[in-house]
Amino acid sequence: MNSWFADPQLILTGAITGFVFGFLLQKGGVTRFNVIVNQFRLIDFTVMKVMLTAIMLGGLGIYTMKSFGMDFAMHIKSTDILANALGGTIFGIGMVVLGYCPGTGVAAIGDGSRHAIFGVLGMILGAGVYAEIYPWIQIHILSVGQLGKVTIPSQIGISPMLFLIILLIVATVPIALSKQKAIT
């Protein structure tokens, strides 16, 4: 019986991943309050650039490995429309008040942010609060619009690769245009 520590290999691989993740977040500038808040003020698009690049290349790699027959688990979360939408909206409000999201907030402590420490303490309390209200949420919110572990391409009936290519084109056009504007 071990209620504290997982297999050392899991702890080690998690630690390496976390180190690299934190390193990249700092180098990307997203451990900074001003960068995060100015994304939501539509002034600095760093957050969106980092995320969309990671999403598109990440998706291309994962679905390519899958198509070559590599066997690994997917980690698709359930779609519960009301909970995803309402939770995401509350999350966006909290992200602007705090100035970080959970991952960047924890990383920001290592980058010298003192107020992020209070943000993380708030997160732990928030998690405790959520555990208390969970039974009510389960009945009234999580039950609305449950679609299971679905993906957008599976729902509209196209291949993930085709969807990613469309996404790549749609996302690259504004970037190309903004670059052009910057040059002239």
Place this chain on the structure above:
Amino acid sequence: MKKPILKQSRWSPYTVGALLAILSWITFAFMGKALGTSTTMVRAAGAAERLVAPDHVENTSYHTKYLGTAESPKPVLEWQFSLVLMLPLGAFVASKFSSESFRESVPSLWVSRFGSNKAKRYTFAFIGGLIIIIGARLAGGCTSGHGLSGGMQLSTSGWIFLAAMFAGGVPTAFFMYPRSLDKQKGASS
């Protein structure tokens, strides 16, 4: 002359995004995991509560979901918890490579709107953290679990989350920090 890559204080967001993609390929294919952080806050809260009120945690379904029960416990320090613990070290080393000595108690943007009182900023950071995790747990993930990992798997939940995150965040940001702030700052400096 351009500085060596590790000494540059900022990398291109596209480079960072691409490296995060590669990190995700590795976690998916070789660790059987997807990047995520917010579940760790639940484990941390549950583990802390368990120290003072073990019976309460035992009877809270959201905690036993992650920590298991007394008979069949699940570890607190697992893959993602370990990941979260190492985030600050990664960020710290990254900042040292570029010899940054960044210290921030109250961010400049906050000061321009709400003043430089530390206690006020810390209080709002705490409240923001509280709100963000309630949102994350309700949605079933955060920017990393839903946004990055969900987004790249093209999961419907991840994309609903991303759209909602901006739908909640953008009006809040315009309300808290109106565009006129930048003009004032420009005039006063």
